Amino acid sequence: MHSKPTMSDVARLAGVGTMTVSRVLNGTVRVSEETARRVQKAIEQLKYRPNQLARVFRSQRSQTIGLIIPYLYDPFFANCAHAVTTVAKDRGFSVIITTTNEDPDTEYVQAEQMLQRHVDGLVVIPAHRRQSRLTRSMFGRTPVVAFDRPVSDPAMDVVLVQNTAGSRRMTEHLIEHGHKRISFMGLSRRLFTINARFLGYRRAMQDAGLEDDAYFGCDSQDDTLQMVQQKLRGPNPPTAFFTSNTLASRYVLGALVSLGVKMPHDLALVAFDDFDLADMTSPPLTVVRQPAQEMGRVAASLLFERIARGELPQTGNRIVLPVEIVLRRSCGCKHRTPVVIH
Amino acid sequence: MHSKPTMSDVARLAGVGTMTVSRVLNGTVRVSEETARRVQKAIEQLKYRPNQLARVFRSQRSQTIGLIIPYLYDPFFANCAHAVTTVAKDRGFSVIITTTNEDPDTEYVQAEQMLQRHVDGLVVIPAHRRQSRLTRSMFGRTPVVAFDRPVSDPAMDVVLVQNTAGSRRMTEHLIEHGHKRISFMGLSRRLFTINARFLGYRRAMQDAGLEDDAYFGCDSQDDTLQMVQQKLRGPNPPTAFFTSNTLASRYVLGALVSLGVKMPHDLALVAFDDFDLADMTSPPLTVVRQPAQEMGRVAASLLFERIARGELPQTGNRIVLPVEIVLRRSCGCKHRTPVVIH
DNA sequence: CTGTTAGCGCCTTCAA
DNA sequence: TTGAAGGCGCTAACAG
Numbered sequence A, B: 001m002h003s004k005p006t007m008s009d010v011a012r013l014a015g016v017g018t019m020t021v022s023r024v025l026n027g028t029v030r031v032s033e034e035t036a037r038r039v040q041k042a043i044e045q046l047k048y049r050p051n052q053l054a055r056v057f058r059s060q061r062s063q064t065i066g067l068i069i070p071y072l073y074d075p076f077f078a079n080c081a082h083a084v085t086t087v088a089k090d091r092g093f094s095v096i097i098t099t100t101n102e103d104p105d106t107e108y109v110q111a112e113q114m115l116q117r118h119v120d121g122l123v124v125i126p127a128h129r130r131q132s133r134l135t136r137s138m139f140g141r142t143p144v145v146a147f148d149r150p151v152s153d154p155a156m157d158v159v160l161v162q163n164t165a166g167s168r169r170m171t172e173h174l175i176e177h178g179h180k181r182i183s184f185m186g187l188s189r190r191l192f193t194i195n196a197r198f199l200g201y202r203r204a205m206q207d208a209g210l211e212d213d214a215y216f217g218c219d220s221q222d223d224t225l226q227m228v229q230q231k232l233r234g235p236n237p238p239t240a241f242f243t244s245n246t247l248a249s250r251y252v253l254g255a256l257v258s259l260g261v262k263m264p265h266d267l268a269l270v271a272f273d274d275f276d277l278a279d280m281t282s283p284p285l286t287v288v289r290q291p292a293q294e295m296g297r298v299a300a301s302l303l304f305e306r307i308a309r310g311e312l313p314q315t316g317n318r319i320v321l322p323v324e325i326v327l328r329r330s331c332g333c334k335h336r337t338p339v340v341i342h
Numbered sequence C: 001c002t003g004t005t006a007g008c009g010c011c012t013t014c015a016a
Numbered sequence D: 001t002t003g004a005a006g007g008c009g010c011t012a013a014c015a016g
Helices: A005-013 A018-026 A033-046 A052-061 A074-091 A106-117 A163-175 A192-207 A219-234 A246-258 A292-308 B007-016 B020-027 B034-045 B052-059 B077-088 B104-116 B163-176 B191-207 B221-233 B245-256 B294-309
Strands: A064-069 A096-100 A121-124 A144-147 A157-161 A183-185 A211-217 A241-242 A270-271 A286-289 A320-321 A323-327 A340-341 B066-069 B094-099 B121-124 B143-147 B157-161 B182-186 B213-216 B238-243 B266-273 B286-291 B318-321 B325-329 B339-341
Touching: A005 A018, A005 A033, A018 A033, A052 B052, A064 A074, A064 A292, A074 A096, A074 A292, A074 B034, A074 B077, A074 B094, A096 A106, A096 B077, A106 A121, A106 B121, A121 A219, A121 A292, A144 A292, A157 A163, A157 A292, A163 A183, A163 A192, A163 A241, A163 A270, A163 A286, A163 A323, A163 B052, A183 A192, A183 A219, A192 A211, A219 A246, A241 A246, A246 A270, A292 A320, A340 B182, A340 B339, B007 B020, B007 B034, B020 B034, B066 B077, B066 B104, B066 B294, B077 B094, B077 B294, B104 B121, B143 B245, B157 B163, B157 B294, B163 B182, B163 B191, B163 B238, B163 B286, B163 B325, B182 B191, B182 B221, B182 B245, B182 B339, B213 B221, B221 B245, B238 B245, B294 B318
Parallel strands: A064 A096, A064 A121, A121 A144, A144 A157, A157 A320, A183 A211, A183 A241, A241 A270, A270 A286, B066 B094, B066 B121, B121 B143, B143 B157, B157 B318, B182 B213, B182 B238, B238 B266, B266 B286
Antiparallel strands: A096 B094, A286 A323, A323 A340, B286 B325, B325 B339
């Protein structure tokens, strides 16, 4: 078989010039009905499909955006990605996706590759704050929106959630339940989100005149089990845990279950970031819920706004989305069904 | 500012022809060290980056594959997608991703769009079996690999898991625990995977001389609650449930919890498809675990093999990956830690 | 080892 | 309303 039919094949068959075919296809300029019909017929006969590659090359606009995220197996990121792809699809754009595994070098290389492919814009969840090598300048005139985590470059748009405020309110809720010794459990303060949540927690503790007590390093089930055990057996054991992301929640919950701790009777537990089946644990988990899809949607929409305008901001927008507190039972509340506080 | 520097800008600055620049860039043919250095310097000086769009256009190979899946918010699909993007990244390919929401029309349109963008190949989780409009013929010479669900066209490669065999073994396990009335709970028999699992279940029941009892329609928490309630209150209530995917598991688990059923004492529950935190429910759930990432990896690898060979199969491969049974406690087993059967 | 020519498929520009 | 020419940036093929 031969290669695909081109515009001139269609033109020849229809007995017109290539421009006429182009015009019929794009509807930019009026073409007489008569010729239009002939062209249409030729298109169908040859099963002609315009070569998008040529169009893109010609116009230097790819009708494509890039999406760079750490992982897809993390449901939070996957939800963000889902929203971005959905927005793009609605606008007729394609999405090139890539994962960085939180590695700034991979991130940099992938961003470069996307730029070489002339994406019309980029949506990025930057690799760990201090390390991300992305700067506004490397993107030239290509708009970029960061989300979930900020970037140091103030010229870049960024969409975040209320990490600090949400964490603070969650902590206050525990304090209202009468808890005075609340342990904050996280992965690493080097992660922007974890750190922001820690700051909210600390603020609430300080405002209540309580001492904060944080552990960073919930990297594995074993490490976490050890630490939880140590805390519970030490002097002044905590009466509540606040886990700062899904992974930490998982490990701490696992530790508490395997230690036979009764919740919320013996100990309260609350978490940042809701997850599927958080209401199926025993007891159902009280959490701060982040709007993952909403964040992706907002970030993508902002990007398309930039693309449409064709101009870059001097100072990037900084959009902070509200979180919700979902009161279930692990905090000590007795709601039969979850109560959501906005 | 002007537009990006092109190859001839570099060539001019280095005092050579464009071909020399091209050769330095691609290393296809030897260039004298002296000139190579001059070219390199010019490249750096101008911050020149080759225009991938032009390359792609020229070669008609996009170094890009397409990935079409139903949703990204489903962790199972997200894991598949993660594996595909990882394989592609390792091979220096980009991935264009799109979601269909199980809608065959969206699927068709998106596949067309990807073809127009000249992806070098496609990995697809087809929309519901009967409805998918994808056929081998629409893809011309572009290789396509379907996974998780088969396609009717036998010329297409497909990667699946042991839905029927896994389901059968899981059912047999329940029977070994002494259960005689086991209800199979699913979304819809029109879904390939659900139906295949049902067949495995039915086979095991029949082989044991037991009557099968299936309910399809676990579409919402409410529907499922009603049905579970009805079954438990009817004559000959089931002593075990087998839920055929994560969503059904979620709903049935929710129903059982809200009805105050004690598991596995009052009732056993097993599920197809493992999920994060399945070992945090009470009791920890016994499941059939599908290798989501493995499936994505295998599908992508198979695609790259086809791309490399440049020839299409007369008869597509049909690869079936093994599943594992993870025995936790909801089936009646008393393992303290999960036992995995291969 | 290096340069010239030509063309991938489309669309902007200009002329008919 | 239509067509012809030209070029986007790159590289295969051929000369030198």
